[in-house]
Amino acid sequence: MDALFGGLAALADPGLLFLIFLATLGGVVIGALPGLNATTGAALMLPFTITMDPIAAIAILTTIYCAATFAGAITAILINTPGTSASATTCLDGYPLAQRGEAGRALGMATISSTFGGILSVLCLMAAAPLLARMAYNFAPPEYFALTVFGISMLATIGNGTPMRNIIAGLLGILLATVGKDLLTTVERFTFGFNELSEGIGFVPVMIGIFGISELLVQAETLAVEKRRVIMKAIKLPSRDDYRKVWRTILRSSGIGTFIGILPAEGATVASMIGYNEARRWSKTPEEFGKGAIEGIAGSEAANNSATGGAMVPTLALGIPGSPTAAVILAGLMVHGLQPGPTMFTDQSHFAYAIFWAMLLVNVMFIFVGLFGAKLFARVAFIPIPILWPIVFTFSIVGAYALDQSMLDVWIAIGAGIVGYFMRRFGYSVVPLAIGLILGGMLEKRLGQSLIMLDDQWWLMFTRPLALLFFVLTFLALFGPFLWKRFVKRPSAAATRE
Amino acid sequence: MARFAVPVGLLAFCAIAFWLSTQFDRVPPILLRGMQPEHFPQLVVILIAALAVCVMVFDPVVEQQRRPARMVWISMGLFAVFALLAQVDLFLGLGVFAGALALCWGERRPWALALVAVVGPAFVFFLFDQVFEIRFPRGLLTNLWYG
Numbered sequence: 134m135d136a137l138f139g140g141l142a143a144l145a146d147p148g149l150l151f152l153i154f155l156a157t158l159g160g161v162v163i164g165a166l167p168g169l170n171a172t173t174g175a176a177l178m179l180p181f182t183i184t185m186d187p188i189a190a191i192a193i194l195t196t197i198y199c200a201a202t203f204a205g206a207i208t209a210i211l212i213n214t215p216g217t218s219a220s221a222t223t224c225l226d227g228y229p230l231a232q233r234g235e236a237g238r239a240l241g242m243a244t245i246s247s248t249f250g251g252i253l254s255v256l257c258l259m260a261a262a263p264l265l266a267r268m269a270y271n272f273a274p275p276e277y278f279a280l281t282v283f284g285i286s287m288l289a290t291i292g293n294g295t296p297m298r299n300i301i302a303g304l305l306g307i308l309l310a311t312v313g314k315d316l317l318t319t320v321e322r323f324t325f326g327f328n329e330l331s332e333g334i335g336f337v338p339v340m341i342g343i344f345g346i347s348e349l350l351v352q353a354e355t356l357a358v359e360k361r362r363v364i365m366k367a368i369k370l371p372s373r374d375d376y377r378k379v380w381r382t383i384l385r386s387s388g389i390g391t392f393i394g395i396l397p398a399e400g401a402t403v404a405s406m407i408g409y410n411e412a413r414r415w416s417k418t419p420e421e422f423g424k425g426a427i428e429g430i431a432g433s434e435a436a437n438n439s440a441t442g443g444a445m446v447p448t449l450a451l452g453i454p455g456s457p458t459a460a461v462i463l464a465g466l467m468v469h470g471l472q473p474g475p476t477m478f479t480d481q482s483h484f485a486y487a488i489f490w491a492m493l494l495v496n497v498m499f500i501f502v503g504l505f506g507a508k509l510f511a512r513v514a515f516i517p518i519p520i521l522w523p524i525v526f527t528f529s530i531v532g533a534y535a536l537d538q539s540m541l542d543v544w545i546a547i548g549a550g551i552v553g554y555f556m557r558r559f560g561y562s563v564v565p566l567a568i569g570l571i572l573g574g575m576l577e578k579r580l581g582q583s584l585i586m587l588d589d590q591w592w593l594m595f596t597r598p599l600a601l602l603f604f605v606l607t608f609l610a611l612f613g614p615f616l617w618k619r620f621v622k623r624p625s626a627a628a629t630r631e
Numbered sequence: 632m633a634r635f636a637v638p639v640g641l642l643a644f645c646a647i648a649f650w651l652s653t654q655f656d657r658v659p660p661i662l663l664r665g666m667q668p669e670h671f672p673q674l675v676v677i678l679i680a681a682l683a684v685c686v687m688v689f690d691p692v693v694e695q696q697r698r699p700a701r702m703v704w705i706s707m708g709l710f711a712v713f714a715l716l717a718q719v720d721l722f723l724g725l726g727v728f729a730g731a732l733a734l735c736w737g738e739r740r741p742w743a744l745a746l747v748a749v750v751g752p753a754f755v756f757f758l759f760d761q762v763f764e765i766r767f768p769r770g771l772l773t774n775l776w777y778g
Contacts, residue, residue, distance in 0.1 A: 304682070305679065308676065311672045318658045318667070323652075323672075353703045354700045354703060356736055356737065517738065518736065523733045524729065526728065526729060
């Protein structure tokens, strides 16, 4: 209880509240800008938070996460271009509604659903994260190693790549994490004589490169795309009939989103797709979906915003990112010298609760920003790409330089951007690379500690029940879909044919 | 060919990374606790190589067969220009890159070009210098401020 109110007190600073308000506006702008999303926005903002107090820094990053996820709906509804991939399903019904002259109603529903989903997920976060952390408090290195392996195995299902390519990208990230001094033996690896690399490759330049600079190159291919805006008269709050129609959908999607968010590495995009599909499956009028069903907007938006709170559960309690943006936030925590995990809830509980309160606050701010500012923020999407991206590049380069004030980081960011662009072209998602880079050091350290603890008898890890459970879950995450297809789907298809 | 290009590239990368890992210093067995420093990177490299072979066999490329747009290559060329100019001054490089990129991407309005090439970098410089107290490398333009 002390920690709960301590966190609230830490947030009661007017300066910090003003920063959170600005970050909400900034997050909404980022979410509405073409090509920028919550992950890129958080990566670009990371250098700005370096000199800040850790609470302010992480509160700002989480605020941007929540606000940008919400703002994707604005452009999805008004110009049929999802500001973030998590809002892609919102286009399906939001844009048709806008074309029918009901853009205000669609945006109103998106705002209310997002707010409700976000608040519910933060309440779950407040309850679940400390419990999970308490459970994990007694984990020994083998359990942590197995848990980290499980977290990495979940990379198979994220991003746009196929599972094998995602795992390769994740492993490349882990390999990058081995650059620098080995933590156990202090032997230098892959440093090529650069002293700056002794401490390893920084998260910030790589994140800026693979999310920001690679997106610049992607945008170079979309210069000819024309956007059409739907005229919107005013934002309308959903009617009582609308509420009656969607309250179950909002509740269901909020639950789905929170659960999906809690799963390591799964984020708002997956949540919104499942939330939307479930809304259609349970609807009395599924034929209206895709033509402007208000339930479709509620299902998608409640799910994607509730995933933000869910994603912070494993991030803070276990140190395993719950989504790509949570990975950037995790990097932010590490840059500030904070170690996410069970000890955060014992040694820095005020800090953890301050983040929860900040997320709760930003979800309340959505109502005002969404209802009164959507019309204005939709205009942001029309900033010409030739003006926007050179400025983003300037921020990216200076941001990459700022953390260690090293030009090597600038070259790393540009290199990571080019590599990231080609990865995306060849169907390798860059998200697993980022998460692999963050978890790589942790994975090696815990493997080394486990080997020391078990006297080099690594197979003894399988005799520890919890570690074994995580290894079984890893196996299922990697091979489950294949086994399902091979042994469950095929016989049933054969039976249907018969 | 595209099906094999990336996996073969990955295999070549793995071969180089594995060879580099064999050049690491080793810890004498009597002092060793846990693994030798090369063991973990080698394990990762072997896994990448194995998966690259699997991708080649089971996971052929189906998307993005076309070549990158001309503008992508131009943008990458501008990265090289930036890298050269940054040796003279980081912000000179940023200004020229930003202006040239906007121009290549079709922006013709002078005020917009001035915004991205002059106002943007200058704003970022003063923001980081004054608010975040970041010291930038000395160069042709930054020396005007640093003296």
